[in-house]
Amino acid sequence: MTADDSFGRLDDDYPVCTMGRAVEMLNTTQGFLRAIGEARRITPLRSADGHRRYSRYQLRITTRARELVDGGTPIEAACRIVALEDQLEEAQRINAEQCQGIKPASTPPAA
Template identity: 85%
Template sequence: MTADDSYRRLDDDDYPAYTMGRAAEMLGTTQGFLRAIGEARLITPLRSQGGHRRYSRYQLRIAARARELVDQGTPVEAACRIVVLEDQLEEAQRINAEYRRTATRHPADV
């Protein structure tokens, strides 16, 4: 692996760069919270060769949103479901916007 490859990983939102301890510290939460949202299948951390959980920046953003909801009094399972639904809505809106852009450029034959 070259130095360029290593630097590219730093920009990769999906690269599992953070240990469970570091992820919990960055989010200001506990490792138990990360385990709970993993059990609820909100995020699935990758495992190191030694079997330790590793989290990506993308997963940390999702975990941070779930933590916001839990801090507001939402149960963990419900918070995880809300985050999934928010993500699905965002994706549907993106697809619709893309469809509108292409439909405007290429009007259907009538």
């Protein structure tokens, strides 16, 4: 099973994935997940017994940050890039929604 397969079965924001499972799915380390948390890019929720729980959205963020770090980008910069990519995606979504609501101006009839 790949990380992409597993993402499809999780609710986007519901924290159901333990750190151990996230490490396994993403083929990364617990240290990397902690570093992403320390960079304040993700904040996993904690179970009643204090264990970290990750959501689908947080796993996607971590996957992208890992790709950037593996390409030589420092973790702080990778987290900033991921944040900017998220902001851009949201702005594009809002723009597309607003553009759908605007009808093109009609052209005047030829004389």
